[in-house]
Amino acid sequence: MQRTNAHVIVLGNEKGGSGKSTTAIHLAVHLLYEGYRVATIDADSRQQTFTAYVRNRRDWAAAHGLTVPHPTHFHLPQTRSDSADENARLEFEMFRQAVAEVEGEVDYLIIDTPGFDTHLSRIAHSLADTLITPLNDSLIDLAVLAKTDPESGKLIELSHYARLVQRARRERMAIDGRTIDWVLVRNRISMLNSRNTRLVQAGLESISQRVGCRVADGIxxxxxxxxxxxxxxxxxxxxxxxxxxxxxxxxxIGARHEYRQLVDALHLGLQPQSPRAESSKKTDRETEAVPV
Structure with missing residues (x-):
């Protein structure tokens, strides 16, 4: 699948409840307020949490007469074929159509992926310019990335998901000579200097050194x-x-400050853009991707 001209931001993690969808909608809205053209894709056809958030936004704004920006949003309806291969083919075709529709038309494309491994999730990862992996600050979430020593926090073995990202980065490098900026985002960081916090910190440092990713504080x-x-x-x-x-x-106010710090840490290269209201008018729609 060919790359788009937009900067692609992918939210990826093979664990639910880490904050992928919440981070996705906050990034989209922030970029819209900055005047950028933004499209979003919910690649999780089962849960569709991202899509529910977008719909709640539209419904609340319409009911209360609010003028707020909305991204051009695509969601993938769950396929119903008895064949797993056919379902994968249909989902890929819907995803391809969604990407093709906004190719060259937006500045940022934000993709929220499911909390489990799918063929479509792997394709989305390979398209990423920036890959954001939110993690709750716990050893349970750390295990999504790697097995670590329970006493020192040092890396023992990379997880399935970490190896998946490594493959996606190699494929991306072979295609266009560019790599994926992988950012591990620590959410729900404890203010206590606990053993858990120290082990998570040590584990993330070992993982980041091993795979060449960055670590940023989240929400x-x-x-x-x-x-x-x-x-x-x-x-x-x-x-x-x-x-x-x-x-x-x-x-x-505190949450907004944290999200602004996270946006800065992502190094998206934001520059002054066109007026906000104009951006909002151009992106106020939602689309269901339909297979051909």
Whole structure:
């Protein structure tokens, strides 16, 4: 599958509950507010959490007369064939059509992948310019990347997912001579200097040195995200009572600061763009990718 002209950001992790979809929608909305043209693809045809977030955003904005930016969004309906090979073929064709429709038309393409290994997820990883792997700050999540020594945190063996990313990087290098900037994002970091925290830190350092990826601090455990999902809003939207359905709190402000720090750590090379309102008008639609 050929690369697009857009900068492709892939959210990948073979574990659910790590914050992929929440990070995906926040990145999309932030880039829209900065004036960029943004398309998004939910490649998880089973859960479709990313798609639910986008729909909640559109519904809440329409119901309350809010003017907020929306990405051009594609979701892949779950295939129903009795043949696994046929399902994979249909999903790939839908995905290919979605990418082809926005190729050369947007500045950023953000792809949220399922929390398990699929052929489509591997293709999405191979397209990435930036690969973001969110991880809760625990040894359970660390095991998604590698087996580490329980006493020192040193790397013993890379996981299936880490090897998958390594293969995707090699394939990408062979195709266009470029690599994938892989960023491990630590979410829910404990403020306590616990043994778990130290082992996770040591493990991430060993993994990053072994595979050549970067580590960035992510988002703390905040109740605010549970209240933002049902209305589809993000911490980058105006924090007022009309937008949120209630008064903003310090949790809103703290979360927005953390996400801005994460955006900076991703090194996306953001530059001043066209006015925000114009960007919003051009990207306000959702599409179901349909196989030919």
């Amino acid at each position: 703390a455990e905040r109740v605010i995200f549970r209240s933002l999902f049902p209305i589809g809003m993000t911490v980058f939207d105006p924090l007022d009572e009309a937008m949120l359905g209630g008064m903003p709190t310090m949790s809103h």
